[in-house]
Amino acid sequence: MKPGVEMTEAAEKQNKNRGKMSTEVSPHRKQMGEKMIHEQKLEAIGRMAVGTARSLIKPVLKPALINTLNLISRLLPVRSPVPIFAYHSLDESGSFLSFSPEIFRRQMEFLHSRGYRVYTVSEYTKLLYEGGEMAIPAVVLTFDDGFANFLTEAAPVLRKYGYRATVYIPTDFIGRQSDFTSLVDLPILSGNEIRKLAEEGFEIGSHSRSHPNLTRLTPDQARNEIVRSKVVLEDLTGKEVRTFCYPRGDYNREIIELVKEAGYQAAVSLRPGNRNSIADTHILHRIVIGPRDSIEYFRLALGPLFNLYYRLFKI
Ligand SMILES: [Zn+2]
Secondary structure (H helix, E strand, O other), X not given: OOHHHHHHHHHHHHHHHHHHHHHOOXXXXXXXXXXXXXXXXXXXXXXXXXXXXXXXXXXXXXXXXXXHHHHHHHHOOOOOOOOEEEXXXXXXXXXXXXXXXXXXXXXXXHHHHOOOEEEOHHHHHHHHHHOOOOOOOEEEEEEEOOEOHHHHHHHHHHHHOOOXXXXXXXXXXXXXXXXXXXXXXXXXXXXXXXXXXXXXXXXXXXXOOOOOOHHHOOHHHHHHHHHHHHHHHHHHHOOOOOEEEOHHHOOOHHHHHHHHHOOOOEEEEEEEOOOOOHHHOOOEEEEEOOOOOOHHHHHHHOOOOHHHHHHHOOO
C-alpha cells in the first residue's frame, strides 16, 4: 500500500469513529439535553410574558414616565443639551420615513415660543471645535434624503421663525424619485431648488451618491460615493460642503476615515442621544422623532434626562 492511500484510509477510520461517537448518546448526555430543552422552553415563555407585559403597560407607562421626567428636568440645575433632530419626509403617509407636517409645525412653534436658537450642523460643529459658547437653549435640525416636500412643508415654517436646517442629499437622485427606498415613493429636490436653498442659508450636506450601505462597498467604491457627492453639491451650490450623513446610519472605522480624508468637518449618524462632544464630530448622535411620538417626548428629547430614559427604558 502506498503511504498516501494508507493515510487516507486512516483518516476515513478516524472519521467513522467520530461519527460513532456523535450518534451514540449516553444516558447522562440525554438527560442534559432534555434539561436544556426544558430551560429553553422556560426562557421562551418568560420572554413572551415580558413582551406581553411591556405591550400592555407601554401605552400607560410611557406617557406617565415621560411627563414625570419632564417635570424633574425642569427642576434640575443642569446645563441643557443641544440635540440634533433627524427628519426625513414631511408627509401624512405614516411611513417609517414620514413625519406629520402639522406636528412639525407645532414643534417649531414650541421651540420659537421657548426662545430656542437653531444651528446648522456646520455652525454647531464649529462651536464644538473652537470650544465656543453654545446658545442655550438651542437645537440642530437635519433632513435626510432631500425630499422635495422639504420646500413645501418644512422651509416655510422654518423661514417664519428665522430658522435654518441642514439638508442631506443623495446626489444620484437629484430631481428624481426616491428609488433608494421602498418605504416611500416621493420626488427629490431638483438642482435648482437645492441651489436656491443654499443661497438662502440652508446648509446642504452630502448623503452619498446612491444611498448605499457604505460598509459593504470596496474602499474605492465608498471613496467615490463620499468624494464625488461632495464635488457635485459644491459645483451646484458654489459653497463648500462641510458635513456628511451616513446613509441608513451605517458606518465603520474605515468609512469614518474616508469621510475625514474627503475633507468633511463633521458627519451625522443615527446613534441616539442628545449630547455630543468634540470626540463625536464624525459620528454625531441624533434623535429621530417618530410619527407617533408626542410633543412631550419631543420636550424630553430637549432635556437633560433623555439619554438616561433611552438607555434604561427604550420604549
Ligand atoms: Zn437616507
